[in-house]
Amino acid sequence: MDFSDIERILDLVRQHDLAEFELEKEGLKLRVRKAGALPAFTASPLHTMPVVVPTAPSAATPAPPPMASAAPLSADEAEESVELAVVKSPIVGTFYRSPEPGAAAFVEVGQRVKKDQVLCIIEAMKLMNEITSEYEGELVSAYVENGKPVQYGERLFAIRTV
Amino acid sequence: MKTKEKILRPSSLTSSPSIVRDIQAALDATANERGVFGTRFQYHDEAGSTNDLAMRAAERGEPEGTVIVAGAQTAGRGRLGRTWFSPAGAGLYVSTIIRHVTLAPWITLAGGVAVAEGIRAATALPVEIKWPNDVVTVGSAGFRARRKLAGILAEAVSDGQQVQHVVLGYGINLLPAAFPPELTDRATSIESELGRTVDAGLVLAQTLVALNRALTEIEAGGPAALLVRWLALAPSARGARIEWDGPGGVTLTGVTAGLAPDGALLARTATGIDRILSGEIRWV
Numbered sequence: 356m357d358f359s360d361i362e363r364i365l366d367l368v369r370q371h372d373l374a375e376f377e378l379e380k381e382g383l384k385l386r387v388r389k390a391g392a393l394p395a396f397t398a399s400p401l402h403t404m405p406v407v408v409p410t411a412p413s414a415a416t417p418a419p420p421p422m423a424s425a426a427p428l429s430a431d432e433a434e435e436s437v438e439l440a441v442v443k444s445p446i447v448g449t450f451y452r453s454p455e456p457g458a459a460a461f462v463e464v465g466q467r468v469k470k471d472q473v474l475c476i477i478e479a480m481k482l483m484n485e486i487t488s489e490y491e492g493e494l495v496s497a498y499v500e501n502g503k504p505v506q507y508g509e510r511l512f513a514i515r516t517v
Numbered sequence: 518m519k520t521k522e523k524i525l526r527p528s529s530l531t532s533s534p535s536i537v538r539d540i541q542a543a544l545d546a547t548a549n550e551r552g553v554f555g556t557r558f559q560y561h562d563e564a565g566s567t568n569d570l571a572m573r574a575a576e577r578g579e580p581e582g583t584v585i586v587a588g589a590q591t592a593g594r595g596r597l598g599r600t601w602f603s604p605a606g607a608g609l610y611v612s613t614i615i616r617h618v619t620l621a622p623w624i625t626l627a628g629g630v631a632v633a634e635g636i637r638a639a640t641a642l643p644v645e646i647k648w649p650n651d652v653v654t655v656g657s658a659g660f661r662a663r664r665k666l667a668g669i670l671a672e673a674v675s676d677g678q679q680v681q682h683v684v685l686g687y688g689i690n691l692l693p694a695a696f697p698p699e700l701t702d703r704a705t706s707i708e709s710e711l712g713r714t715v716d717a718g719l720v721l722a723q724t725l726v727a728l729n730r731a732l733t734e735i736e737a738g739g740p741a742a743l744l745v746r747w748l749a750l751a752p753s754a755r756g757a758r759i760e761w762d763g764p765g766g767v768t769l770t771g772v773t774a775g776l777a778p779d780g781a782l783l784a785r786t787a788t789g790i791d792r793i794l795s796g797e798i799r800w801v
Contacts, residue, residue, distance in 0.1 A: 442677050446622075449795035455598025471676075478795045480625045480780055481596060481649045484673040484680065504764050504795070 440490040442512040444505040448479030452501045460501075462494050474512055477505060492516040536560075536588060536606075539718030547722040552729035553582030554613055555722070561585070563605065565592040568672055568686035571612035575674075575682040581616040586721065593688060595670055596797070601688050607695035607706075609717050611724070612686040620732055621673055621680045623740050625649050626747050626780050627731040628669045628685045633750050635724030636667065636689065640707055640715050646751040648773075648782045648798055652689075654705055660753045661800040664705040666690055687724070691717055744776055759784060759798040763791075770801060 444450070452460040452475050461473050468474065468488045477484045496513035499505055537560050544555050557580065564570055564587035571585050587610045590603035603610050615624060629650025636644050636652065643655040644666060652667035667689040674681045689707070690696055696704035707715050734742045748754060754773050761784070763769040771784030771791060781792040 445675050445677060445679055447794065451597070458598065477675075478596075480622065480794060481669070482621065482625050482671045482673055482683070483596065484675050486675050486677070489676045489678075502764075502766065 437515060438517045439495065440492070440514045440516050441510050442474060442486065442488065442490075442514065444477060444507060444509045444511055445486070446477055446479055446484060447507050448477040448484065448505060450499045450501065450503050450505045450511070451476040451478065452497070464494050464497055466494055468492065468494050468514060486511070488514065490514045490516050536717055539716055540586065540721055541718070543716065543718035543722035544725075547726050550726040550729065551582075551722070552733060553580070554725040554729050555582065555584045557583040559583075559585045561587045563587060563589045563591060564610070566590055566594050566686075567610050567612035568594065568670060568684050571614055571684040571686065572672065572674070575614045575616075575684060579614055581614055583614045584721075584725065585612045586610065590688075595668055601668060601670070602695065602697050603688060604694055607690070607692040609689040609691055609721055610686075611688075611721060612684055613725075613728070615683040615685055615732070617732070617736065618673075618680040618683065620735055621683050623732075623735050623743060623780065624683050624685055625669065625671045626740075627728065627735065627743055628671060628687060630731050630743065630746050630750060631724050631728035632667050632669060632687050632689065634727035634730075634746075635720060636707065638727065639719040639723040640711060642707055642711055644750075645753065646747065648751060648754055648793075649780070654710060659800075660757050663753075664703055666705055666707060666710070685728070689720060689724075691715060691720070740778075740780070744778075744780070748776060753800075754782065758801045760801050761793055761798045762796050773798075 454461070454476065461475055462468050468491065470489065470491045471487045473485045474488050474494075475486050477486060492514040494512055495515045498510045498512065505511065540558075540560065544551070544558065547555075559570075561567075561570070564585070567585045567587050567590065569592075570587075571583070574583055574585065587603070589605035590601065590610050593601035593603035593610060595601045601610075615621075620627070626649055629646045629652065632650070633644050633646050633652050636642055644652050645655050645663065647653050647660075647663065647665075650669045651665050652669075653663035653665050656662050667687060670686045671683060672686070673683045688695075690704065691707050693706050693709045695706050707720070731743055731746070755775055757773045758770070759773055760768050760770045769784075769786065769791065771786040774783040774785045774790060777783055777792055779794075781794045782798065784791045784793060
């Protein structure tokens, strides 16, 4: 394992917004934990290679200074990272992007959405189910065409939350 | 828009219009059979849409069983933005809040059974259900000759995880004025079928009694009893030629073949059995 491997691990940890990641391999134990309420990181006595995944600065627990060799990133760079939330269908039914035929879509790709804003309707057994956003951000993808059937858990939208 | 709201408490009405007195008397007489449905009750002389009022009430935290009735709707709705004609005094426009979200998959079938059984109990007019929940007349001239007496619109709000609450709305045509004249061959009213006046309060109370019965049965023993009741009220669910819109806007045809255990309508086609879960069916 070299530092580029660690960089890749850090990228993955950030990408998936993991609170903690631990790897033990060939006498090396690597443990990454997000700076926050818990201790920033711990490592085994041997081969200590502490790394920090930067997050928004926390007043309560300042992040320890990153080691020069361990992919240091400033808090500003971390805030620029992209976080996508995928909205999935909670039911089986027919997907509608607008409240009625010919009407404008509830939300278009590129528009901002607020928490609890209606994104679409899924109809099952004539129950018109308004699906609201759990997230605030920009709608970046709409995966399903209007009028198409959707399955439970099928991806409907992606929202960039940061 | 005028919206006079009356929040009624049991036996609190002395000088209200007759419709409100009729409703109150009927609710009082059925208090032990309605469960929570109608224990909280609002009457509006006129509303935009009772479903919209009920949805807002649900979002404010109003409890399950809250019932909102309007004498007229200025923006009555059906499925996918269709208008539900709702002139003053001609129909019964009702919405109620349901918070037992595990019942959500069954609410539209339960709503059809509740309205059909309620009309039968209150007026003795025989009515049937067209899948999933249109309430239509009974006749010997084939299913195409059935005319619609009542319609149901159920709406839910869900986040990405689960249903938050459901509003079940229904409009029942009491008088011929409840539907536009151009729909005479497809719509009718309880009074024009019976040839006499009916007690709107009794119709409301009996639909709530039947709704409470249907939902209580599902909670206690699953949906089997509901499906039996529904099938008994829906002879067109077996052996009727229908067409419907398949995925991608293709029109499909088949012959109805009963209900799937999840309430989907089954139809026998040239290639096998299809499940119809959304949209509407048309007689052919």
